[in-house]
Amino acid sequence: MVAEFCNKLKCIISRGDTMNDIDIISQLSDLKEIDYRNTLAIASIIEVLVDKGIINRNDIAIKAKQLDSMSAEEIKIMRTKRY
Numbered sequence: 001m002v003a004e005f006c007n008k009l010k011c012i013i014s015r016g017d018t019m020n021d022i023d024i025i026s027q028l029s030d031l032k033e034i035d036y037r038n039t040l041a042i043a044s045i046i047e048v049l050v051d052k053g054i055i056n057r058n059d060i061a062i063k064a065k066q067l068d069s070m071s072a073e074e075i076k077i078m079r080t081k082r083y
Contacts, residue, residue, distance in 0.1 A: 049055045067075060 046055075046060060050057060070078070
């Protein structure tokens, strides 16, 4: 996946539209920063919940596996049924 991304980036850069290239690279950098901060926030929340004994790591692993096996539509339906 990373190799595919790098190939696409090389293709974009080789076209010669420098301002567009700079803008795309800047946007990718912003997305990387946002992804890092979101991951940090989620990891922090999980750690606090585990430390307080509200959940354990096994609960998280089970739920992650369950959600990973579902489609986005199935997740929406599941959330709708709760409320």
